[in-house]
Amino acid sequence: MMVEPTGPVLEARNLHAHRSGAHILRGIDLAVRRGEVKAIIxxxxxxxxTLLRTLMGMITPSAGEVLINGRSVEGYPAHAIAELGAAFVPQTRRVFGRLTVYENIVMGRSASAGRSKAAWGAERIFEIFPKLRDIQDCIADEVDSDQRQFLTIARSLFTGPCLLMLDDPAVGLSPNAISELARALVRLRDDGVAVLFTERESSLMEGVEPAVFVMDAGRLVDVDGRFCVLASA
Known part of the structure; x- marks a missing residue:
């Protein structure tokens, strides 16, 4: 059953960020609620x-604030934000190559150690990514690139996050894998997880049907072309 969205799990208010002297984020306002999926193209x-990394505490904003479940995370490092229930999957798709698929998944246990909410466990994750069950005893370095991407996402889910952020998760995936990923994101949405992902194109859109925004020169633009934020530089 689909979970009805409630208050924001993630909220960004007038968020600005600079990198190497360049003004990258220019007044981002964004909210993602429980059981909601939003995509940024x-x-x-x-x-x-840069937006996802700033939301996750990996880049310090130059102005504005980020809230997780209504709590400001100003000054929080990434691991402290993770303890509040946020999970981030970068583009790199790094795995522990000499460990098995199953061992990689349960490595997420350490990230959930400081949280009161129980980790999901491997069985629940296998329900979302069933092909990982079939290869759970395989060495991670030996699985194909599609399954490697599923594995990196699965490891982040072991923490039982309320918020999942993914950076370009469909890049390099086969069409079948993109369909599988779309089904997984829909399942997570229906389970009440707030999902935010970025895309270079629109390969995941049809299967997930998220609320879509376009990132243009550090601002978010909705699909009708209206600026959602018009903060000054």
């Missing part, structure tokens, strides 16, 4: 990766 250098 943008090309290289559009600022979408």
């Amino acid at each position: 943008g090309g290289a250098q559009s600022g979408k990766s």
